[in-house]
Amino acid sequence: MLTQAGVYFSVVNRLLLILVLSLSVACGLIKQPAADASLYQALGEKAGIDKLVEEFLWVVSEDPRVVDRFLKSDISRFQRNFSLQLCELSGGPCRYTGDSMQRVHGGHHISEMEFNAVVEDLLTAMERLQYSIAVQNRLLKRLAPMQPTIVGQ
Amino acid sequence: MQCAYTIFIALVKHTARWGLLLVLLLSHSARLAQATSATSDETAPLDYSQSKGRLHGTAGATQLEGSAGGGLVPWAVIAAYGSAEQVGASAFYSRVGMPDFELSSAGFALGLYNRLELSYAQQRFNLGSLADALALPDRVIRQDIFAVKLRLLGDLIYTDMPQISLGLQHKKNRDFLVPGVAGALDDEGTDIYLAFSKLWLAGFMHRNLLVDFNLRSTQANQLGLVGFSGDKNTQREWLAEGSLAVLLNRYIAVGMEYRQKPDNLSFASEDDWYDLFVAWFPTKSVSLVAAYAQLGSIAGYDAQNAWYLSLQGSF
Numbered sequence: 001m002l003t004q005a006g007v008y009f010s011v012v013n014r015l016l017l018i019l020v021l022s023l024s025v026a027c028g029l030i031k032q033p034a035a036d037a038s039l040y041q042a043l044g045e046k047a048g049i050d051k052l053v054e055e056f057l058w059v060v061s062e063d064p065r066v067v068d069r070f071l072k073s074d075i076s077r078f079q080r081n082f083s084l085q086l087c088e089l090s091g092g093p094c095r096y097t098g099d100s101m102q103r104v105h106g107g108h109h110i111s112e113m114e115f116n117a118v119v120e121d122l123l124t125a126m127e128r129l130q131y132s133i134a135v136q137n138r139l140l141k142r143l144a145p146m147q148p149t150i151v152g153q
Numbered sequence: 154m155q156c157a158y159t160i161f162i163a164l165v166k167h168t169a170r171w172g173l174l175l176v177l178l179l180s181h182s183a184r185l186a187q188a189t190s191a192t193s194d195e196t197a198p199l200d201y202s203q204s205k206g207r208l209h210g211t212a213g214a215t216q217l218e219g220s221a222g223g224g225l226v227p228w229a230v231i232a233a234y235g236s237a238e239q240v241g242a243s244a245f246y247s248r249v250g251m252p253d254f255e256l257s258s259a260g261f262a263l264g265l266y267n268r269l270e271l272s273y274a275q276q277r278f279n280l281g282s283l284a285d286a287l288a289l290p291d292r293v294i295r296q297d298i299f300a301v302k303l304r305l306l307g308d309l310i311y312t313d314m315p316q317i318s319l320g321l322q323h324k325k326n327r328d329f330l331v332p333g334v335a336g337a338l339d340d341e342g343t344d345i346y347l348a349f350s351k352l353w354l355a356g357f358m359h360r361n362l363l364v365d366f367n368l369r370s371t372q373a374n375q376l377g378l379v380g381f382s383g384d385k386n387t388q389r390e391w392l393a394e395g396s397l398a399v400l401l402n403r404y405i406a407v408g409m410e411y412r413q414k415p416d417n418l419s420f421a422s423e424d425d426w427y428d429l430f431v432a433w434f435p436t437k438s439v440s441l442v443a444a445y446a447q448l449g450s451i452a453g454y455d456a457q458n459a460w461y462l463s464l465q466g467s468f
Contacts, residue, residue, distance in 0.1 A: 111238050116236065138355045140354050144311055
């Protein structure tokens with residue numbers, strides 16, 4: 001009888017757990033504000049982000065799709081500003097003070113292909129630095145809203 | 154083991170027939186090795202040979218009727234990986250093994266400027282047990298499918314709204330003898346569908362989540378393989394279908410699909426379809442999908458639980 005009750009409770013518990021899990025999953029689908037710093041920490045804070053941006057530039061240097069664009073820009077300025085942006089976007093204490101994305105990319109007619117090439121290069125850099133898929137996706141999610149402000153400007 | 158062997162032999166036979174795919178595979182096998190090693194080796198060489206501009210995995214595979222999508226269901230995405238300024242093409246071969254029947258489908262698609270998709274596929278439905286039982290003169294029913302898909306609105310990833318596409322699949326059944334005897338009224342028909350697809354970055358347990366929902370207007374019996382319309386129902390019907398896929402990483406997705414089906418013939422009832430799939434995208438040029446599908450009752454033979462394999466090359 002006791003074991004039967006135990007089984008009954010474990011079934012109820014399991015159902016509750018499934019309910020709570022599915023609710024939290026459903027909530028996870030709703031947009032969250034970029035307030036918490038957990039992504040910033042997962043990226044290894046400012047030092048980790050600096051390293052990531054450097055690795056990213058190495059990857060870009062081997063990518064014929066976009067390397068010419070970067071060669072025409074002020075690389076060290078890009079490096080500084082992109083690092084600040086990633087720091088701020090991931091919930092870190094930095095403030096990006098550079099020009100707006102429209103201003104930076106205006107007149108350059110950045111194509112969809114070039115934007116996605118840069119995204120892929122960032123993912124490759126993160127893969128090389130062995131960031132988890134979760135961290136890769138979370139960062140990408142924070143960057144994605146920039147796409148309309150960069151492509152076709 | 155014997156099943157794996159049969160699949161392997163079947164694939165080899167048909168890749169030979171569809172030499173294009175073989176050439177594709179060979180030419181990309183080196184890259185394939187690169188990409189798989191890139192996941193473990195941090196200094197592996199990069200795979201830039203394919204300059205196509207959409208993100209890895211987001212062109213989907215090719216579904217049974219030749220449209221870019223999952224396995225059973227089209228998605229709103231345009232075939233191949235071309236972005237707004239590019240043109241791409243893909244070719245595929247798929248095979249479905251059921252207890253009593255076998256279906257193969259092969260074809261190609263053009264993707265134009267991430268806006269328009271044009272595709273052709275031919276399906277071959279082997280009547281297997283039914284042909285044996287009734288000593289039918291035709292063992293195989295062939296069907297040609299010409300399809301277009303137009304992206305109307307939205308972007309799979311970068312807009313809040315889903316990507317919405319309108320598709321037409323015009324189907325011509327080329328061996329109408331058996332479908333006609335079964336009670337089908339037409340040997341050709343056109344499916345019209347509206348597809349809504351959205352990819353949520355980090356949408357499910359920090360994995361990217363793809364959701365697709367379609368509404369399809371059709372008169373086709375078993376995709377059109379058993380003709381169109383029937384003695385039980387002659388009207389077009391709006392049916393729902395959908396896919397849910399989680400991208401475990403850049404290269405592997407797992408998911409499920411559902412496709413509602415009409416039921417127009419009193420000769421044999423028709424059931425909704427379900428599947429569970431694993432898709433592997435080692436590079437943007439190649440994808441391989443394996444699935445387990447429950448296809449229900451087909452031509453009077455119940456419980457057609459099937460394996461599904463699909464190979465796609467894209468360039």
